[in-house]
Amino acid sequence: MPRPGTRIPYQEAARELLRASVLGAMRELLTERDWSKITLGDVAARAGVSRQTLYNEFGSRSGLAQSYALRLADDLVDHVDTAITGNVGDVRAAFREGVANFFIDAAADPLVRSLLAGEVKPDLLRLITLDAGPLLDQASKRLSLAFQHSWVAATAAESDIIAHALVRIAMSYIPTPPSPGQDAPGELSALLSPYVEAILAARIKR
Missing domain, CATH: 1.10.357 (Tetracycline Repressor; domain 2)
Structure with missing residues (x-):
């Protein structure tokens, strides 16, 4: 975590926001259904991002998990x-x-x-x-x-x-x-x- 008062580069901040949003969406889906029934497309749709964005950031379903x-x-x-x-x-x-x-x-x-x-x-x-x-x-x-x-x-x-x-x-x-x-x-x-x-x-x- 950055120290108080330090400025986080835009790209780093944007990436952290993306990851937090995606992992939050994954958590929401897991409260509704079993992991075996959740696809990357489901997570992308819930997070409001494209499936390609998800692939670029996490690489695979395993990488997301x-x-x-x-x-x-x-x-x-x-x-x-x-x-x-x-x-x-x-x-x-x-x-x-x-x-x-x-x-x-x-x-x-x-x-x-x-x-x-x-x-x-x-x-x-x-x-x-x-x-x-x-x-x-x-x-x-x-x-x-x-x-x-x-x-x-x-x-x-x-x-x-x-x-x-x-x-x-x-x-x-x-x-x-x-x-x-x-x-x-x-x-x-x-x-x-x-x-x-x-x-x-x-x-x-x-």
Whole structure:
């Protein structure tokens, strides 16, 4: 995101507006019908753009779905970043709150609901498993910066370790949601918090 006061070049701003409009249209359609019944033409018509424009920007139906899924990965980072800011000094609460809010949003997301409903959708499943590299890389890099530039103040190497672990584990719950009664956010917090607590304790001793 650009810093306040910075000017965004027109072409970049126009492209971001286009992508936001298209992904918003895709989300609307997913609330009405299953992903398997949505075509690029449907999305283009709902967004008010030509199908060629859609092809030029996203390349294919799979590319469109991947761009949508990247926003889902960004949601994880946003939730954890917000939880870190709101729970200064309490690592366990930050992890638990951030992951819990991500799970709530993910469960309500129409693309995730489409993935889990009805027949198996290999194209969507690949996005968060075999072809999840872009999602994991983007989210891990952003989350690493959150650990570096917050009260955690971990080094880049330390932040990369915790960010990679958290993103990979949290995203793995998308195709296989926690079972009823399972406190997955609490479990993840108990698993990952000691690493960050050790970082904080070592800094105090210096």
